[in-house]
Amino acid sequence: MISPPPPATEARRAHAPPLFADLPGDIEVSFEFFPPKTARMAETLWRSVETLAPLGPRFVSVTYGAGGSTRERTHATVARIVAETGIPAAAHLTCVDASRDEIAEVANAYWAAGVRHIVALRGDPPVKDGQFQRFVPHPDGYGDAAALVAGLKALHPFEISVGAYPETHPEAESPEADLAHLKRKVEAGATRAITQFFFDPETFFRFRDRVSAAGIDVDLVPGILPVVNYANVVRMAAQCNTRVPDWMGRLFEGLDDHPEARQLVAATIASEMVRRLYAGGVRHFHFYTLNRAELAYAICHLLGVRAK
Template sequence: MNRLDHIAGREPLFAEARGDIAVSFEFFPPKTEKMAETLWESIQTLAPLQPRFVSVTYGAGGSTRERTHATVERILKETRLTPAAHLTCVGASKGEVDEVAREYWDLGVRNIVALRGDPPEPGAKYQPHPQGYRDAAELVAGLKKVAPFDISVAAYPECHPDSSTKAFDLENLKRKIDAGADRAISQFFFSADCFLRFRDAAAAAGIDIEIVPGILPVSNVATTRRFAQTCGASIPKWLDELFEGLDDLPSARQLIAATVAAELCGQLYAGGVRCFHFYTLNRAELSYAICHLLGVRAK
């Protein structure tokens, strides 16, 4: 057999992308004026792609909560985008969380990303607040009592670090769905097969809502490794090796990051995925480039 027979007649990976894709983006609230400028430049760059929503992350500390609220409010008032505010169970009573949710509803926010949240101290074991919501399922149920929010929850293709088994992890996801969640957004991953198998396992477990893959374009492996340790994601050896020797070549890192993430998205598209959620880290270039390859164009 000719070496080229196995690829003869195949279309390029992105040739079939016809603009039938919906995207969403995640940002985090800025800590400084310079970071605020970068964030708003990114929002303005990505806004013409007409994302379904843009989410803003949320920390357990009071000042972080205030920055999240301020960022969500600015998106709501100064853009046509739909903001989705993150809420967690960490460090707050049910009454405090409900009050934040009511303030969001009164402000005009209709979308929430409901998460259990990580312990404030890295490496510490999660402990629910004595008067708080114990987990994300309880949080979802509580938020639905406050107002009819559109609620997204987290899903873990490689299993949450605190889950004993994948079956237990799926059971926990189903609890969140039964509590009223409208969709799940997955933690990042680097194997299309990993996500597609998880999607099939979720369907077999009776989970019938939309599960959106979370895509993290990697330009800094050390940062990605730190994220992965908290969420149970694995970083394949080949990905580590791709970025070796590029510490002083940021443009090369960007090109490789875009290539890797775009190919992952192309494989997911071939597997029937039509919605993607990008963890932008407040930078627009990589997510914009990947969206462009997928056929998502500015409108």
């Protein structure tokens, strides 16, 4: 019995060049790390930095724990990156549980250490009973990220990046209010907005169109989260109002005891999404590495980014 021919679209794909073949590598990348809690985690972090540094990232950033709980470790990590790698390093700074004077002290210390880039965020309050609490500004602090940006710019001429939510911040009154808040941050002095992670390129494209229509002149960079642990991603997505598509669960089903296979699937999913974003004109990608370099390195390689 002769099998019917494949659909025309599948036949075309079968004869087309590979999706990642001959990309010119004309993109910029940046990477986000979190500060280590233990000596062993510090070793893992530094191996990741050393692995990704040859790719010549535009910058790397280091996060700031809820309530400023990792302030010292964040500062130490950023200072080491500046001193030992020469890569532009950005430090996260938040409004949570800190007065304006305390934030100024931290910002001045960063400037003295050679840090010229801040990722300014309102920040998440500490977790209580497994749940994030409602944000309450410090009596002598900044009420939101826009005020924080203005305060930082008054101290030093920092380059400032801020956050953006393609699927709307979970505490925003509406998508329009969330977009208006982004505009305030840009007007206060931010020049780059890094998005929360998402899993559908159209989500980013629709958001980019809305940002442009609102007259917000900012470098909009998609935040890319390779899925290392599917269950953890589902939990994080629920906290930040990110939709996890059903097909992703089906692709990771049955892989709990197969970490190597899970990594291959994760690399495939993230690479395809980044390639579609590239086809839509995106040329700067910010990777949430979770201090694991392998997936980000593989995706960059597929995009034509090579060690410099």
